[in-house]
Amino acid sequence: MSLIHSPTFPDFTRARILVAGDLMLDRYWSGATRRISPEAPVPVVQVDRVEERPGGAANVALNLAALGVRTALVGITGADEAADLLAERLAGVGITARLHRRxxxxxxxxxxxLSHHQQLIRLDFEQSLAPRDGDADPLPALLAERLADVDLLLLSDYAKGTLADPQAxxxxxxxxxxxVLVDPKGRDFARYRGATLLTPNRGELEEIVGVCRDDVALIEKGQRLRVELDLDALLVTLGERGMLLLRPSAEALHLPTQAREVFDVTGAGDTVIATLAAALGAGVDLAEACALANCAAGLAVGKLGTATVSAPELERAYRGTEWQTVLEQDALVAAVATARARGERVVMTNGCFDILHEGHVxxxxxxxxxxxxxxxxxxxxDSVRRLKGDGRPINGVEQRMAVLAGLASVDWVCAFGEETPAALICRVKPDLLVKGGDYRPDDIAGADCVRANGGEVRVLDFLPGRSTSRILGAIRKAKRQPSLS
Structure with a gap:
C-alpha cells in the first residue's frame, strides 16, 4: 500500500455512499452580550442570528455531499418541525434522505x-430512538432498499438508539x-463485529481495551481488538497527534498532523469518516484515504460548529502539502516554497535510514x-543497493519513509533515486543543508547549490558507535551463536 501521495486528486463524484445513523438538528442562537441578567448572575444574549444545520449522521452526509459524493441517508426522526427542517436542509444539498418519522x-x-464565538450553553432535546418493545426495527428494511445502488455503507453511531442492531x-x-465503515460509540464494540473498519478516537478505544501508556501498548491492544472483532482495519484518531492505522500483515501506520490552531472540534470525527469513505468510494487505497481524512480533520477544527470541508478546499490544502509528511518531489518543492513565504527556515538532510537507530534520532x-x-x-x-551492495536495504523505501514520518522532528520526507541527492537539493534550495559524520562541508552533495542560493552548509555530530552496519553485524553474530535449547 503506497504511502507516496499521488499527484492526482481523487474524483469524489465517482463515489456512492449510504449513511445510516442517528440524525440530529443542530441549532445555533448567536448574539452580543452587553449586560448581566437582573434575575440571575448570567449574561443576557441579544439573539440576532439563528441557524439550523443537520447534525450527527446527517452532518456526516453533509460532509460527503460537500465533497461531491452521491449521498443517500437513512435514519429516524420525530414527526415534528425539526424533522421538516432537517429534510429541507438535506434536500437542499442534493442528499437523498429516507426518514422514518415517529x-x-x-x-x-x-x-x-453563542456570543462572540464562545458557546455559553447547550440544551439537548431527545429521547431514545431505539424501537419500543414489540416494535420492529425500521433500519434493515430502509437499508435493503438502497444497498444495490451504493459502493459503501457508513454507520454513524451517536448512541441515540437508531443503530439498535448494527449487526443486522x-x-x-x-x-x-x-x-462497512463505522464511527462507534459506547463500551460494546462487539456490536460492530465484522465491519470493514472502525474509527474510534483514543479515548473511546481505551474505554474498551484499557489505558494505553504508550504507542506500543496502543498498537498491541488495538491489533488484538481488530482481530477479536474480525475487522479489516482500525483507524484510531489521536487528536493533535494525527491518526494511527492498524491493519493485518502490515506495520502500524502513524499519520502525524501539522500543528494548527484549534477553533472548534465539533463534528471533526464526522469529517474524518466522511472523507475516508469518500476517498475509498472513489477508488483510493486505504493509506492515501487516511491521509486525506487527516488533512480534512485539520481543516474542520479550524471552523466554528459542525462545518463541512469542500473538495476544492481539501484539494488546495492537500496539494499544498501542509498536511502531508511523505511527499513526491514536486509536492515537496511546493511545500518548501509555502514555508519560505511564511518566513520559515528550512533545514534539509539525507541518507538511507535503513534501520533507524538512536544515532539517527x-x-x-x-x-x-x-x-x-x-x-x-x-x-x-535501487540507490541503496548501488551504495551498500546486495542484501540492502533491509527495509523498503516506503517502510523507511513511514518510520521517519512518525518522528516529531521530521516535517517532510521525500525519496530520490540518483547516486546523490544533489539534484533534489538544488530544487528544494534549503536555507541550511546538514550532514552527520566526518564529512567536510565542501564534499556534501548539493552544497554548491545551497550556497549559491544564499544558504548554509553544516556538518553535525553523530553519536559514535551507532550505525546500521554495526547493528546488522550484531544480528549476524547472534544468529551464528549456538542455541541453548
Missing part, C-alpha cells in the same frame, strides 16, 4: 447559545459485498532545532 419521540435537537445492518451490507532532533522545518531526503531501494 410520532412518539422528538427529533434529536441540540440548541447552542453489517450482515446485509457484507452479504451484498459492500464495505538524535541527529535528526539536532537538525530540526536549527530551523522551523526539516526535510529528509531518502535513497530509494
Amino acid at each position: 410520532a412518539d419521540v422528538p427529533t434529536v435537537t441540540k440548541l447552542r447559545v 445492518l453489517i450482515a446485509l451490507a457484507r452479504t451484498a459485498g459492500i464495505p 538524535a541527529y535528526l532532533q539536532q537538525a530540526r532545532r536549527l530551523g522551523d522545518r526539516l526535510v529528509v531526503a531518502v535513497n530509494d531501494d
Whole structure:
C-alpha cells in the first residue's frame, strides 16, 4: 500500500455512499452580550442570528455531499418541525434522505447559545430512538432498499438508539459485498463485529481495551481488538497527534498532523469518516484515504460548529502539502516554497535510514532545532543497493519513509533515486543543508547549490558507535551463536 501521495486528486463524484445513523438538528442562537441578567448572575444574549444545520449522521452526509459524493441517508426522526427542517436542509444539498418519522419521540435537537464565538450553553432535546418493545426495527428494511445502488455503507453511531442492531445492518451490507465503515460509540464494540473498519478516537478505544501508556501498548491492544472483532482495519484518531492505522500483515501506520490552531472540534470525527469513505468510494487505497481524512480533520477544527470541508478546499490544502509528511518531489518543492513565504527556515538532510537507530534520532532532533522545518531526503531501494551492495536495504523505501514520518522532528520526507541527492537539493534550495559524520562541508552533495542560493552548509555530530552496519553485524553474530535449547 503506497504511502507516496499521488499527484492526482481523487474524483469524489465517482463515489456512492449510504449513511445510516442517528440524525440530529443542530441549532445555533448567536448574539452580543452587553449586560448581566437582573434575575440571575448570567449574561443576557441579544439573539440576532439563528441557524439550523443537520447534525450527527446527517452532518456526516453533509460532509460527503460537500465533497461531491452521491449521498443517500437513512435514519429516524420525530414527526415534528425539526424533522421538516432537517429534510429541507438535506434536500437542499442534493442528499437523498429516507426518514422514518415517529410520532412518539422528538427529533434529536441540540440548541447552542453563542456570543462572540464562545458557546455559553447547550440544551439537548431527545429521547431514545431505539424501537419500543414489540416494535420492529425500521433500519434493515430502509437499508435493503438502497444497498444495490451504493459502493459503501457508513454507520454513524451517536448512541441515540437508531443503530439498535448494527449487526443486522453489517450482515446485509457484507452479504451484498459492500464495505462497512463505522464511527462507534459506547463500551460494546462487539456490536460492530465484522465491519470493514472502525474509527474510534483514543479515548473511546481505551474505554474498551484499557489505558494505553504508550504507542506500543496502543498498537498491541488495538491489533488484538481488530482481530477479536474480525475487522479489516482500525483507524484510531489521536487528536493533535494525527491518526494511527492498524491493519493485518502490515506495520502500524502513524499519520502525524501539522500543528494548527484549534477553533472548534465539533463534528471533526464526522469529517474524518466522511472523507475516508469518500476517498475509498472513489477508488483510493486505504493509506492515501487516511491521509486525506487527516488533512480534512485539520481543516474542520479550524471552523466554528459542525462545518463541512469542500473538495476544492481539501484539494488546495492537500496539494499544498501542509498536511502531508511523505511527499513526491514536486509536492515537496511546493511545500518548501509555502514555508519560505511564511518566513520559515528550512533545514534539509539525507541518507538511507535503513534501520533507524538512536544515532539517527538524535541527529535528526539536532537538525530540526536549527530551523522551523526539516526535510529528509531518502535513497530509494535501487540507490541503496548501488551504495551498500546486495542484501540492502533491509527495509523498503516506503517502510523507511513511514518510520521517519512518525518522528516529531521530521516535517517532510521525500525519496530520490540518483547516486546523490544533489539534484533534489538544488530544487528544494534549503536555507541550511546538514550532514552527520566526518564529512567536510565542501564534499556534501548539493552544497554548491545551497550556497549559491544564499544558504548554509553544516556538518553535525553523530553519536559514535551507532550505525546500521554495526547493528546488522550484531544480528549476524547472534544468529551464528549456538542455541541453548
